Amino acid sequence: MKKSIIAFLFAASAFVQAAPQPIFDGKTLDGWKIIGAETWTVEDGVIVGQNNPEKKGSILWTEKDYTDFVLQFEFKFNGKIDTGVFLRHENDQIQIGISGSLKRDMTASPYINSKAGYPVEAKGVAELLKEGEWNTMKITAKGPVYTVELNGKEVMTYTSETAKEKGPIGLQVHSGREMKILFRELTLEEL
Secondary structure (H helix, E strand, C coil): CHHHHHHHHHHHHHHCCCCCEECCCCCCCCCEEEEECCCEEEECCEEEEECCCCCCCEEEEECCCECCEEEEEEEEECCCCEEEEEECCCCEEEEEEECCCCCCECCCCEEEHHHCECCCCCCCHHHHCCCCCCEEEEEEEECCEEEEEECCEEEEEEECCCCCCCECEEEEECCCCCCEEEEEEEEEEEC
């Protein structure tokens, strides 16, 4: 009987997944650190990233490191922005907005800094992305494999040769640009 109960509990625990947890409390930047210019604020439950008058850039990093995870958040912008989400380090990023080098929207595509470019391009983004409205992005990072969903549709999968095993998550305000990006409802499920 004891063995049956133990076996049942063990099997049941294998099916229990950690629920997504908020990584932004909606009020402060507690749990985050700013590297670069002081371009990040919290307004009405939203993280606001906006260039200062000198157009200096900045990254808002989680204080915690993550291994495998599903990150989901909402974002909103108007106009031309060049921003993104860094995955475990500053080399691997999922783009949001206009690529400075390509001069076109590369939202949901991976930008790999050491390769100075985009190894793959997300598909169907033009039909899904809603400027001036809240968009939902879901990024799954499992080992070196990154999968991105935009507004409920999978648009990109990429296997990175430069992925780190563990590290923080960063939100970017790109230097040299006038831009403003809003983030809210940031949750993370560790895999």
